[in-house]
Amino acid sequence: MDPVILFFILGLVAGLAKSDLRLPPAIYDLLSTLLLITIGLKGGVELARSEVGGVLPQAVVVLTIGFVLPLLLFPVLRAIGRFGRADAASLAAHYGSVSVATFAVGVSFLAERNISYDSQLPLFLVLLEVPAIVVGILIARGLRSGQRWGKLMHEIFLGKSIVLLVGGLAIGWAAGAEGVVPLEPLFFDLFKGVLALFLLEMGLIAASQAQVLRDKGLAIVALGILAPIPLAAVGAVAGWLMGLSVGGTTLLAVLTGSCSYIAAPAAMRIAVPEANPSLSLTASLGVTFPFNIFVGIPIYYSIATTLHQWGG
Numbered sequence: 598m599d600p601v602i603l604f605f606i607l608g609l610v611a612g613l614a615k616s617d618l619r620l621p622p623a624i625y626d627l628l629s630t631l632l633l634i635t636i637g638l639k640g641g642v643e644l645a646r647s648e649v650g651g652v653l654p655q656a657v658v659v660l661t662i663g664f665v666l667p668l669l670l671f672p673v674l675r676a677i678g679r680f681g682r683a684d685a686a687s688l689a690a691h692y693g694s695v696s697v698a699t700f701a702v703g704v705s706f707l708a709e710r711n712i713s714y715d716s717q718l719p720l721f722l723v724l725l726e727v728p729a730i731v732v733g734i735l736i737a738r739g740l741r742s743g744q745r746w747g748k749l750m751h752e753i754f755l756g757k758s759i760v761l762l763v764g765g766l767a768i769g770w771a772a773g774a775e776g777v778v779p780l781e782p783l784f785f786d787l788f789k790g791v792l793a794l795f796l797l798e799m800g801l802i803a804a805s806q807a808q809v810l811r812d813k814g815l816a817i818v819a820l821g822i823l824a825p826i827p828l829a830a831v832g833a834v835a836g837w838l839m840g841l842s843v844g845g846t847t848l849l850a851v852l853t854g855s856c857s858y859i860a861a862p863a864a865m866r867i868a869v870p871e872a873n874p875s876l877s878l879t880a881s882l883g884v885t886f887p888f889n890i891f892v893g894i895p896i897y898y899s900i901a902t903t904l905h906q907w908g909g
Contacts, residue, residue, distance in 0.1 A: 601793040602704055607722065611800070612803070620708060624837075628795045630757075632698070635765070636722065638766075640717070643717075659849075661907060667732040668736075670688070680876075682815075683872040684876055687877050688877055690734070690857075690865060691858070691881055694727075694729040694730055694858055694860060696855035697859065699855035702890050705848065706847075718849065721765065722852060730861050737868070758860050806883035822888055826896060829896070833900045843901050851898035856880065
């Protein structure tokens with residue numbers, strides 16, 4: 598098992614045991630900032646080596662996936678999960694969007710096995726974060742919140758995660774491989790250590806959702822475990838059809854199989870305040886995130902490998 602996963606287990610166990618272990622909020626903010634910039638920088642450096650014209654059609658496909666997934670999820674959540682309209686729309690937005698931390702673990706998973714991935718995957722991460730949130734809001738509120746769209750779009754597009762990812766991509770693309778060499782000791786060499794501490798905090802947060810998990814139980818557990826694999830399969834098939842490598846196909850599956858817990862909760866809190874945020878946070882952090890890092894990512898890699906062997 599990758600040692601960074603053991604840090605998540607440590608945080609989870611400490612949280613469930615009601616330990617006083619906590620990371621100061623400023624440290625957590627710093628860790629998340631470093632992760633987001635590093636992912637963006639790596640993608641920007643690799644993107645500088647690619648032909649932009651070849652990426653554009655793939656970007657359109659990825660954006661389409663981002664809009665379609667929540668539309669497919671919403672009726673399923675209403676019919677099978679029996680969630681109210683607001684809660685179903687919020688959950689659809691969360692599961693249609695993506696998790697940067699899960700993506701980072703996926704990158705670490707591939708690095709441990711010396712598997713490369715396509716340079717445009719960090720760009721796909723950015724592209725997939727927003728569409729599902731917009732669709733979820735439209736489903737929940739339609740045009741009733743028109744007067745709030747300015748504030749909402751500001752929250753989504755100028756939120757911390759988007760600004761740092763896009764900014765890192767732009768800096769990496771502009772500087773190129775040689776230009777970022779002075780930054781490597783901080784951003785690239787420390788990536789695993791930063792990820793380990795970040796997952797320690799994620800374990801503590803996941804443990805804090807245990808009470809909601811006990812209260813809502815079956816529906817949340819079923820959603821958190823059953824939703825990621827078919828969603829990831831959509832990403833894997835799309836990646837394979839687009840001609841991505843095994844590593845790139847795996848990471849696109851990781852993205853579509855993940856669940857947002859940063860951008861989506863912030864946006865939904867503004868636009869759909871009647872939705873219960875504990876349901877979404879418990880499903881994403883309490884169930885889906887642990888499921889993905891322990892079980893899901895190896896499954897998605899197997900799916901990607903099988904597709905390439907079958908098609909190759």
